[in-house]
Amino acid sequence: MFNSRYVGKPDYIILFCLAILVFFGLVMLASASSNQGQLRFGDPYYYLKHQILYGFFVGLVGFFFAMNFDYRNYRKAALFFGVLSIILLFLVFTPLGFKSGGAERWIRLGPITFQPAEIVKLTFILYLAAWLGNDKERARSFTRGFLPFLAISGVISLLLLKQPSTSTVAILMASALAIYFVSGAKMSYIAGIFLLGAIVLASVIYFTPYRLNRITNFLQPDANPEAGGYHINQALIAIGSGGLFGVGYGQSTTKISYLPEAIGDSIFAVIGEELGFVGAAALIMVFLIFLVKTLWLSKKAPDRFGKLILIGFAALIGLQAFVNIAAISGIIPLTGTPLPFISYGGTALVIFMTMGGIITNISRYSR
Secondary structure (H helix, E strand, C coil): CCCCCCCCCCCHHHHHHHHHHHHHHHHHHHHHCHHHHHHHHCCCCHHHHHHHHHHHHHHHHHHHHHHHCCHHHHHHHHHHHHHHHHHHHHHCCCCCEEEECCEEEEEEECCEEECHHHHHHHHHHHHHHHHHHCCCCHHHCHHHHHHHHHHHHHHHHHHHHHCCCHHHHHHHHHHHHHHHHHCCCCHHHHHHHHHHHHHHHHHHHHHCHHHHHHHHHHHCCCCCCCCCCHHHHHHHHHHHHHCCCCCCCCCCCHHHHCCCCCCCCCHHHHHHHHHHHHHHHHHHHHHHHHHHHHHHHHHHCCCHHHHHHHHHHHHHHHHHHHHHHHHHCCCCCCCCCCCCCCCCCHHHHHHHHHHHHHHHHHHHCCC
């Protein structure tokens, strides 16, 4: 039974995994970005410094605040989180938004730039957990549960696809569906949403050439190795050349001029090359321990709200890690999805560290 006065110690396994993921990410970024930083800015540690200043330090603030702030208070701001999710994504298409790399995913406020989609990963999950956690019967209702869930999920999906950010849509909506399922939704609702989502996603891919090319390049990576298949071929070369124990930290050659996005979605290839199968497998194991522990905590959560938050965070982090590693290993088509805690990106690191803080806070109320 839930005791509102009980505040225990944080789960040390969660803390240990978070510490490993964050610091390992900084260490690997230092290696993966050194050549690019030297060439572009004359400083091999430019990207590392930027990640520490705007990601790690801000993320620490978010983590310690979230770890010590009673998670139940987020329930009171559920509507705010839902509205904020839509507003942030909409602002990308206003004068505050700007393009980079052909995608319109960023907002600039003076000297500060950030990706709203990363923030929405946090706010949307908190909104759904509160909305579905407050009423046990809502998820089973067609008018009070199914239709509103479909409506807000559809709006957020359309705004993300417009950026475009297809992989984020798939990962976020799959996480939302996991929350909806655990909250007690009928299987017919889950199947209907899944089928509708699959049709929409397939249509979007079919009618946008660059998305369709990714599928084609995945199926035939050697058909056009100098164009569409270049990225995945170089990633596989990097991972393969690492062997069992790797070529050594900082010794990657593909990151210098061959591997695209070495500090972004391809950083796992650098890990595989420098640390080998053993290093890559160890990283995957830390992710698995973190996710299993988070899911285990969801069974001990003191209320439905906490349980749904943990399910949502575990699904999102797990799916994003899987999509990144699977894509860069040639198991699924390339998506441009960064690796949680590891890839370069200040906004993403802040959000994932804050999620870690909320998970840790819930663990303090769980027995």
